[in-house]
Amino acid sequence: MISRALCEEVLAAAASTGADYAELFAEKTFNRSVSMLDSRVQQSNDNVVAGVGIRVFKGLRSVAASTVDTSREGLLRCAGQAAAALGEGTAQISIVLRERLYGDIHPVRLVPGSFRPAEKADILKKAYFAAKNADPAIVQVQGNLLDVDHNILVANSEGVYAKDRQIRVRLTVNAVADKGEGTQTGSASPGARKGLEFFTENVDPEAVGREAARQALVMAGAGYCPAGLMPVVIDNAFGGVIFHEACGHSLEASSVAYGTSQFAGKLGQQIANEKVTAVDDGTILNAWGSINFDDEGTPSHRNVLIENGILKSYMIDKFGGRRMGMAPTGNARRESYAYVTTSRMTNTFICAGDDSNDDIISSVDFGLYAKAMGGGSVNPATGQFNFSVREGYLIRNGKVAEPVRGASLVGTGSEILMKIDMVGKELERAQGMCGSSSGSIPTDVGQPMIRVSSITVGGR
């Protein structure tokens, strides 16, 4: 990684035309993955991502430049481009870097890079064949085990010089079932900021395979979901994608700072049902979305976003914070050096409430029980979101009834938040990759079981 002295030289060059802030982000990342299909290992890939991103600010202007040429000359050229793009002027700040040891609170016992591809394939095979052999109706299975060793260095004109090594592993199994009424898929994909011990200490690979198969088999026997407005019960764990999409993205400075968020200017106001308390917490031990410090060098925090329905905080990066007049919250993230950092989520979830799951289900005469959610997306300006229901059932007379396929939920974040009128006790988190302007990053979503009093269900 780049020495402190060279960082100082490069930042000084970047700030030479009058920047009031300069930052260098260097990265060397080892991505490795093993994949299976048709009961065989079909791919074993590895990729090294290496490069540097430089940013300078002057007031409310930001310039970013990135390069794969990490030689001294390459870095100075990149810094020169940033300085030139900022305009003409003379240096206003001096660069003195002090090393920070923020520490790593996420222990890794078995560093994946020290295992051979064949050893990782053995873990994957356990999960794969548990899915494949679950039932004759399982016609295809895809499996993937990935590990990431993301080494970063952040240096900025506020004096930060800090390094972090983020190690993550994730196992994904997608099962396809066919009972003669068209194929349906099921999926399970747990991950953590941890080493390969995750697959002995936390997660049983075979259970992951079985879960993917179970879901596919249930959905393969399901009829289509009826369409219309109805109460919906959303289960815990990945169900939290509703909050991530319907609310989380609209609380990011990248839309709030420009007024293009449904929640801009609403701090201190009620934006959700009083049953709702929600948190973004990048400090959870070994969690998939956790970071020791963010990609601008700000230590990670636990930020209460909504407390009993009242909007308490946004998720803020340095540049967004300038326009908002607010301090960064440890949420600045980027996929890699090639993306421009912006405000993003880490581990975001609705906190546990006091309703029992039985009470929530039995409160619904006719509605949808979304046991497992798929992905979704949102327009932060209008708050309009959509997401798919991966495993759904109808609720009839307060009881979970037959499974239904093809359901999706659409609505507006601000409306749905007010309609979360029951919140269960069993908070769980689940892993996802969140895509936005600064690329695809690991985030956790989470919640206990919740009831939304009415929501548009797309089906047919």
Added chain:
Amino acid sequence: MKYEEFKKIVIETAEKKGLTDYELYYDSSESVSVDTFRDQINKFSSSTEGGVCFRTLLNGQMGYASTEDLSPEEAEAIVLRAVENAGVLESAEESFLGEAGGEYAEIKQDLQKLPSAEELVKFALAGQKIAYAADPMVIDGTSTRLMNISEKTAIFNSRGLDLSCENAATGIIAAAVVSNGKEMNNSFDIKIAPLDDALLKETVEKSVKSAVKKLGAGVAPTGAYPVVFAPEAVSALLGTFSSAFSAENAQKGLSLLAGKEGQTIASEKVTLIDDPFYAENPFRRPFDAEGMPAFRKEIISGGELKTLLYNLRTAAVAGVKTTGNASKYGYAGAVGISPFTLVLQPGELSEEELLKKAGNGVYIDSLQGTHAGANPISGDFSLQSGGFMIENGEKTGAVKGFTVAGNFFDVLKHIEALSDKPEFSSMGGQTAFAVPAILVSGLTIAGK
């Protein structure tokens, strides 16, 4: 270190290890982008990205390794890693490297002289003036972003292939935010084409207009209707389900089109073409990701499935020739399959006539969440939509917050008419689209 030096060390290392079948794939891109807030440039970025992928055939298995670190150490390490990766593979199918000697189309690479950063700034600021002048409801957050992209791809292999190709383009990304005091709405348009004042004006104004038109949108009533999909929505649908045309998916049991070549799979009005040389697409390519010649082909002709899309491996399995559709997602990706520009042949009706034919229904020009609300294997979709009601053959009130549900393969069969005006769109991904609006009967709308 330059790519050419890196390449030399890779070849030396490969030869030293006794490798006889290998390929080095190089992909690099440079981009410059300027973004605006109010009447100022608030963001400027430039990036140089690129990397190499080395792959080698060992005992019938293709091992991959890739890197962005073009150092002498990595040039050696990448070869060793690819060998190790090949050792763990169990693929039952044969893998192939491209053979030299094919005929490549001459593409008139009128490498657009890209505007300078200063010119981009000028256009972006002019775009903001146009946006704010276009409608009094335009509010802050509206932005005009200008972007230059240039990319280079090179393939070298031990069979004698040594190819390279360069492309460059400028894009306008116009994002309008409007408010009537009660409600906010936004819209954005991307146009990748040689930059001029008229194009800028057209793109920015279109974005503002479509944001304004959707203010005060109601929710569509639930029911089954004829639906007119605007070209934007047709592109979104095709983009979501084009994986069904991949022979790879067909052979893995992940496409319902497996074994359907020669059969009728769509309305006779449907002719779908894959064209690597489509004139409006600035990213035209003479060769695919395996270095095989790219060419124009009919996928569906008059409703009949003529061919799936193949790369070398899937073509060998099927006993046919490759269609030159090998693709890679970035330099590091495994070789897969994708179309270049999907061209849906236009019909004969003007958009007005198409609406008349629909009678009473829904016009959909926005489909969201295609990565979540659609199953590319089964073809089922249930997608968040926006658009207008069609009443007595005319577009009336704007509608949003509803879903349209159906099955892509049924949609293909139930295309009743196509408009006569194709629209080209590219989101910068591997596949671009040139498609007209289509009328489809009997889709389920879920709203109020």
